[in-house]
Amino acid sequence: MSMMDTVKGYFALINEYYSNLLEKEIIIAYDGDVTHQVMKAFTSLLEQKLISEHEKETVIRRLYHILVECLQNINRHAEGFYPKEHVEDYPGRGALLVSKSDEFYRVITANLVRTEHAAVLKTFLDKINPLNRAELNEYYKTQLMNGDLSSKGGAGLGFIDIRRKTSRKLDFHFVDFDGEYSFFLCNVTLSR
Numbered sequence: 716m717s718m719m720d721t722v723k724g725y726f727a728l729i730n731e732y733y734s735n736l737l738e739k740e741i742i743i744a745y746d747g748d749v750t751h752q753v754m755k756a757f758t759s760l761l762e763q764k765l766i767s768e769h770e771k772e773t774v775i776r777r778l779y780h781i782l783v784e785c786l787q788n789i790n791r792h793a794e795g796f797y798p799k800e801h802v803e804d805y806p807g808r809g810a811l812l813v814s815k816s817d818e819f820y821r822v823i824t825a826n827l828v829r830t831e832h833a834a835v836l837k838t839f840l841d842k843i844n845p846l847n848r849a850e851l852n853e854y855y856k857t858q859l860m861n862g863d864l865s866s867k868g869g870a871g872l873g874f875i876d877i878r879r880k881t882s883r884k885l886d887f888h889f890v891d892f893d894g895e896y897s898f899f900l901c902n903v904t905l906s907r
Contacts, residue, residue, distance in 0.1 A: 739821070743813040748806045749789040758782055761813065774907055777880045778820050781903055782813065784873040785824045793826035794896065815907075822903045833889045833897040839871050844884040851879045881905050 742764060743757055758779055765775045793807030809826030828836065846854060855875045878885060886902035 739814040739816045741812060741814045743811060745812075746808075746810040748808050749786050749793070749811075750806045751790070753806075754783065754786045754790065757786065757811070770907070774820070774905065778822075778905055781822055781877055781880055781905060784877050785822050785901070785903065786811065788873055788901075789824055789826045792828065792832075794829055794832075817907070819907055820905045822905075823900065825898060825900045827892060827896045828889075828899045830891070830895060830897045833899060836899065837887075837889060840874060840885055840887055843871070843875055843878055846878070848879065848882065851875055855879065877903055 743761065745753075745757070747753070761782055762775060762779055765778065789807040789809040789811070791807060793809045807826060809824055812821075812823040814821045814823075843851065843854065855872065858872055858875060874885065881903060883904050883906075886904070888898075888900045890898040890900070892898055
């Protein structure tokens with residue numbers, strides 16, 4: 716499968732798992748490299764749009780933070796498109812969708828991860844999803860102090876923080892790509 720087929724696959728998978736997005740207002744739809752410039756542009760665009768629509772300040776701050784965490788996850792941890800010997804020289808590549816309904820905002824990301832990493836990530840997400848706010852706060856502190864860092868520097872703090880900001884479980888899926896890689900889809904919902 717070519718890189719272009721993979722990118723088309725991102726949006727096909729998002730549509731398959733979250734088909735009700737068509738009923739919502741899509742604010743941002745993007746596929747490509749997630750560089751620091753891209754992160755800055757999207758966070759600025761989103762913030763300006765929400766301010767112009769007179770969204771509550773607390774919602775703007777939370778959604779901004781969630782978007783940053785989701786984009787950083789792709790930037791730092793997406794895999795699969797670049798030569799293995801130069802992978803650290805490239806930003807992560809993936810897809811991003813931000814949508815709005817009367818009740819909530821939704822941030823959906825899709826990117827490739829090594830299948831072996833998918834299993835570890837699934838275990839971690841299954842561990843944090845049932846935690847209540849107090850347990851999340853305690854686990855965040857524990858991970859901050861003692862957490863095992865991945866080879867790319869993460870200890871899962873971003874996902875824990877997203878859970879703390881939304882008070883909702885993360886809706887995620889792993890879909891096999893080619894045996895070596897899997898698509899990782901993550902849906903974050905924030906009440907308005």
